[in-house]
């Protein structure tokens with residue numbers, strides 16, 4: 001859980017220090033979240049183009065590309081460089097998606113939208129937060145914390161986002177945010193079909209999971225999200241932070257010539273979801289007990 005704890009520390013740190021002061025923070029986690037890393041092909045036409053820890057994925061086709069997540073506004077140039085170094089053009093991105101509207105994942109969407117002319121697709125629950133630059137977020141809202149960006153198309157839970165033969169199934173997975181969204185898609189490699197999951201975040205940060213005024217259904221949303229995710233059986237486990245799916249180890253194994261693609265990791269996926277579920281249940285139980293004692 002170290003990665004998650006680091007993430008939380010970094011996340012809160014960044015919120016209290018302005019984003020522009022990011023470069024001055026020497027915390028390891030922030031360094032990891034904003035440092036450049038080598039882009040690479042994960043499987044088939046799915047590429048990692050994010051930073052050391054904040055994921056962005058390029059899904060390519062002859063008819064244009066899909067880009068999941070923008071990273072921070074400050075790290076957009078890193079994504080751009082990664083896309084180009086893989087031999088693709090940023091201008092060929094036609095669809096932008098966002099796993100959840102926290103500024104480490106959506107801060108660069110406006111810039112990317114302006115640069116590419118791509119259409120931003122979002123579930124309704126998230127659209128408002130994106131439009132207000134985070135001001136309407138129940139936890140971190142109140143003021144604008146990233147460049148507001150207008151979604152072009154509202155997508156529903158279960159809707160398939162299609163482009164050039166790629167079909168991404170939208171799976172609403174709320175809890176971490178009200179509109180947290182996961183996608184799954186099938187890819188083909190070496191004559192085999194694999195299901196890839198692009199998992200949103202499942203961490204409960206410092207949330208009140210029992211009596212949350214800004215998000216009363218947070219507990220039941222997390223519950224149904226975990227149920228839903230445990231019913232899915234993806235082969236390739238990818239997520240919004242590299243630490244979720246141990247990207248570094250898998251990348252190194254792949255580079256040193258592993259027989260099987262290390263990103264094919266159904267057990268790792270299940271273990272991660274179960275771990276996050278346990279963490280949620282434990283936290284909620286502690287909060288319930290503390291609430292009873294308080295009365």
Ligand SMILES: [Zn+2]
Pocket residue numbers: 100102176201
């Ligand atoms: Zn987040």
